[in-house]
Amino acid sequence: MTRQMTGAKMVVQALKDQGVDTVFGYPGGAVLPIYDEIFQQNDIKHVLVRHEQGAVHMAEGYARSTGKPGVALVTSGPGATNAVTGLTDALMDSIPIIVLTGQVPTFMIGSDAFQEADTVGITRPCTKHNWLVKDTNALAATLHEAFHVATSGRPGPVLIDIPKDVQFATGTYQAPVKGGSKRYKPQVKGDLDAITELVAALETAKRPVFYTGGGVINSGKAASQLLREFVDATGIPITSTLMGLGSYPASGANWLGMLGMHGLYEANLAMHGCDLLINIGARFDDRITGRLDAFSPHSKKAHIDIDPSSINKVVRVDIPIVGDVGHVLEDLLKVWKSRGRKVNREAIAKWWTQINEWKKVNCLSYKGSETTIKPQYALQRLEELTKGMDRYVTTEVGQHQMWAAQFLGFEDPNRWMTSGGLGTMGYGLPASIGVQMAHPDALVINVAGEASWLMNMQEMGTAVQYRAPVKQFILNNERLGMVRQWQQLLHGERYSQSWSESLPDFVKLAEAFGCKGAKVDNPKDLDDAIMEMIKYEGPYILDVLVEKHENCFPMIPSGKAHNEMLLGDADTQGAIGAKGAVLV
């Protein structure tokens, strides 16, 4: 189907044809024609944000919670530069989003026009791909290709820069073609020989462990199902990165908890002691591996990843499998079954005995308090009171994020939205709104620290405007907790600029925004406060005043190996050497 229409109309038409129901955006001079088209239709809901960074994080939250691409629409110049953090965040965490930016008219490009920025130049390193469309006739095809590129292979953010004259001009609209672009076709099927090699290794392994990541979730719900089937059938223990939480249920029998810098003792020691490490859709990030030369020293390593550049990037693997996690898992199961469903049950039972010994360490234990709310306690209560609900959790970045990952349990994929790779403070509030837009009836909680939350707090206005009943669960320690922790451990307790001075009164702030807020500082009142927050029909800010100097444990200090974990404050004396201090 081809027909004539303006570029602006094409944008809206292409979004409809791609199944987009929600766009997060902010108007400005260079996108006015598109906003005019948005005004004249009802199929696509536009969510007016308060800052373009918020729009991109909302699109991310939408994408992560639905598995569909998120869409943001912003203007040229500052609109585009404000989107950069969100784009980088999405690139690091492989989140499919499409960002549409306005641009000055083609004949003014390069003249330092008002609100002109070299958007494709600025965003080239922080997008999977980007386009500047100079011809209205090429616009529709470019928009469709953008969706294809964002969602296929390793997902990621894409950006289309559309000059204003291209929006005004009339051209021929082309509907999307099945199968997407011809030139971008990533490999999805894994090599069968490598898969068979992995099955053979798995059949004899004495101490195998699955190490899964965001790739399982990105691959779709079927991949999580296959993973569960495989893990449960083999009885092999499984751990996951921050990004992969929920692909295997936290209540599952083989679950070890998260691994990595603030991962669980048993998960990290299993990684250190295993003889077969099966990486599924994770990327050996430095938060996971710790000291590289001491990382899982005795294991044969297999790595399933759709991105060839992930393989052998930092850790050398023995069995590389390039392909989509879902496809590879399907073949893996098939081959394993056809070869007689063999595993070394006896050895794995012994392996579990060892792991259960590690579990007894109870690495998440902390010193409780009758008078002060411990952040861990706050999260334990939140988990207890909300776990059966239709719940989505977003976080900001810092200690609270790690505690949330440790203490909240996720039974399903796409329920946990957090900024992993980039570690973007200010991610959680807008992301929670994006999630809520996609799941209007669900309980959406943003577990936040007060400092992170302030970074994008203007988006409370968006939440109120669209009656998005997002729950802001702020663990307020009046500190930049993680920075403070590092300064304590690494910089001689010199707490340079790591406290939150002149904090707003969050209850009054909530009122000012037109929603509800409450403050709680006594452990006895916490349950009631949480229940009140959940029951309230609308956006809500719960200011939880927590212990100010709590440290997040377990912790693998920078430059140390998995078996050199710190379990509590008693372990921290001189734990990090000068070499570790230069690492982040």
Place this chain on the structure above:
Amino acid sequence: MAALNIKKGSNSHSAYNLRPNFSDVIEKHTLAVVVDNEAGVLARVIGLFSGRGYNIDSLTVAEIDHAGHRSRITICTTGTPQVIEQIKAQLGRIVPVHEVHDLTVEGPSVERELALLKVAGEGEKRVEALRLADIFRASVVDSTLKSFVFEITGTPDKIDAFADLMRPLGLVEVARTGVAALSRGA
């Protein structure tokens, strides 16, 4: 790098499954990258190298297929085998990149570079410059009473050697194209 055993004609899409030996030896590789000839594609390739801290010794680019909108970028780079493998994989991720060939490991290849050298001098030095140019099969493309511009084609090593010889004879300026390379045979 012989251990890599990359089949001739392989591109980034089939080189994934290789098991590189991770030595620390810095190797010099010549990569041929076939890309869509579209705006910004060179910036993507160069940005990849600068952003990830890879080296570029030389880089040439020109359109090779006007109708098909294809350009060929020839990159001479250095790095450990692991870094070289990363460079190839990272290049393969760029959407308008169609093929990545590592000419250094995919079998024998020919490499050529063109250079123009301006040599100024009089008397015996001028005669010597001309004599050496003849030995190197460099041709004179411009001449005044006090200078020559030589054109020389060859491997980068040959051009280095010629430039070294011209230096004491009054070399004033050099322009080099960077390497163009093709695999041998059909």
